[in-house]
Amino acid sequence: MSPDTDAQATPGERTTPIRVLIAKPGLDGHDRGAKVLARGLRDEGFEVIYTGLRQTPEMIADAAEQEDVDVVGLSILSGAHMTLLPRITALIRERGMDDVLIAAGGIIPDADIGPLREAGIAEIFGPGTSIGEVARYFREHARHAR
Amino acid sequence: MASDPARLLEAAIAGDRRALARLLTGIEGGDPAVRGILPQIFAASRGAHLVGITGPPGAGKSTLVSAMTAEYRRRGRRVGIVAVDPSSPYTGGAIMGDRIRMMEHSADRDVFVRSMASRGELGGLASATSLATAALDAAGYDPVLVETVGAGQAEVEIARLAETTVVVEVPEMGDEVQAIKAGLLEVADVLVVNKADRPRAERAARQLRAMLAGAGGRFASPPPILLTVATSGDGIAALVDAVEADRARARSPEQLRIRARNQLVRALAERAARRAAASPAWERTIDEIAERRLDPVTAAERLLGS
Numbered sequence: 001m002s003p004d005t006d007a008q009a010t011p012g013e014r015t016t017p018i019r020v021l022i023a024k025p026g027l028d029g030h031d032r033g034a035k036v037l038a039r040g041l042r043d044e045g046f047e048v049i050y051t052g053l054r055q056t057p058e059m060i061a062d063a064a065e066q067e068d069v070d071v072v073g074l075s076i077l078s079g080a081h082m083t084l085l086p087r088i089t090a091l092i093r094e095r096g097m098d099d100v101l102i103a104a105g106g107i108i109p110d111a112d113i114g115p116l117r118e119a120g121i122a123e124i125f126g127p128g129t130s131i132g133e134v135a136r137y138f139r140e141h142a143r144h145a146r
Numbered sequence: 147m148a149s150d151p152a153r154l155l156e157a158a159i160a161g162d163r164r165a166l167a168r169l170l171t172g173i174e175g176g177d178p179a180v181r182g183i184l185p186q187i188f189a190a191s192r193g194a195h196l197v198g199i200t201g202p203p204g205a206g207k208s209t210l211v212s213a214m215t216a217e218y219r220r221r222g223r224r225v226g227i228v229a230v231d232p233s234s235p236y237t238g239g240a241i242m243g244d245r246i247r248m249m250e251h252s253a254d255r256d257v258f259v260r261s262m263a264s265r266g267e268l269g270g271l272a273s274a275t276s277l278a279t280a281a282l283d284a285a286g287y288d289p290v291l292v293e294t295v296g297a298g299q300a301e302v303e304i305a306r307l308a309e310t311t312v313v314v315e316v317p318e319m320g321d322e323v324q325a326i327k328a329g330l331l332e333v334a335d336v337l338v339v340n341k342a343d344r345p346r347a348e349r350a351a352r353q354l355r356a357m358l359a360g361a362g363g364r365f366a367s368p369p370p371i372l373l374t375v376a377t378s379g380d381g382i383a384a385l386v387d388a389v390e391a392d393r394a395r396a397r398s399p400e401q402l403r404i405r406a407r408n409q410l411v412r413a414l415a416e417r418a419a420r421r422a423a424a425s426p427a428w429e430r431t432i433d434e435i436a437e438r439r440l441d442p443v444t445a446a447e448r449l450l451g452s
Contacts, residue, residue, distance in 0.1 A: 016171075016175040047263045049243075050241060052243070058252075058253060059252040063252060068168055068171045096164050
């Protein structure tokens with residue numbers, strides 16, 4: 001297959017891919033899932049910015065601001081989601097990013113889902129979610145291509 | 147994009163990082179409204195030193211950029227970074243991981259890191275990168291560091307954009323023949339052998355020095371060759387000194403004219419491609435070339451002539 005580079009960049013009518021920040025807040029060191037997701041989203045045509053491990057909520061909010069992403073995807077397996085995730089959504093909104101879609105994935109008990117949604121996490125993807133489902137959700141709910 | 151680019155530029159100049167980020171998105175996406183404020187973006191330039199950092203994948207470009215940023219910060223400078231990673235030519239997707247190596251600066255309000263995917267080539271990377279650096283300059287970041295994708299033609303392109311081009315190599319780069327090939331090494335204003343804690347780093351630097359000393363042409367005065375260990379910071383202060391010292395050379399009238407000509411040629415090529423694509427004959431011409439009824443050069447001339 002011949003790379004379709006020029007078709008993407010047909011002058012004057014470039015479409016902008018959806019930009020996604022994938023971040024791992026807190027102290028857990030397991031980023032296999034985050035990397036698989038990053039790779040999968042790349043293959044779905046997203047531009048994925050991966051921040052690496054052990055990010056503080058401030059670091060994630062700063063990265064989201066500088067990168068002006070459409071979606072922030074938070075991967076968390078440590079159990080600290082009730083502390084970290086609401087803090088991240090608050091910091092992102094504080095910086096004036098009202099239209100950024102924030103979603104989470106990882107090991108999150110059902111009982112916590114309601115409160116996390118109230119805290120601004122739009123969707124929570126549990127184990128076994130396919131990349132295609134995540135991609136579809138992001139496409140449908142990310143702010144419109146600008 | 148909802149917001150007016152002129153207002154975003156004004157706010158970015160005043161220090162609003164969110165406005166700068168959104169302006170960069172408009173630039174990157176080729177927002178027609180941004181076209182209207184190009185004169186203002188360039189007029190707002192504060193004369194930032196534009197430094198390109200290039201080299202093969204895995205040479206340590208991101209780590210080196212991070213270490214250089216730490217050194218510039220010690221010297222009281224505000225640092226803007228554009229980190230470019232490749233887009234998939236098949237899906238248009240990209241993974242940009244340069245922030246991983248730059249984590250130590252993520253809480254620093256005086257460092258602004260923007261990841262850019264290379265996207266398409268035609269009218270893509272070069273002009274967007276150039277405009278993005280101009281916006282960072284206008285927002286008061288100096289230097290502005292541009293980290294390129296790993297080796298390939300794009301690295302020669304960065305030398306046309308940047309004032310000072312730093313080429314990063316590693317001790318295992320290969321034999322002397324690699325060093326005399328045209329291309330990457332030729333565009334270096336400053337040469338770095340990174341990962342210099344590995345064996346044979348001194349030897350690699352010596353070989354490069356010997357090769358470049360004997361070379362004519364571009365290397366009437368060979369570029370400085372520096373040994374660094376980006377992960378520990380060894381050699382970074384000397385590297386920043388060398389980059390700073392190159393600023394004066396890059397600002398000579400002759401060099402300014404060369405860069406101006408490059409910018410003009412690029413803008414012309416882009417305009418020409420865009421105008422041709424708007425022609426009603428565009429799709430038909432593509433078919434004719436695909437069916438080998440027309441050669442691409444004649445096709446281009448015909449499109450531009452019409």
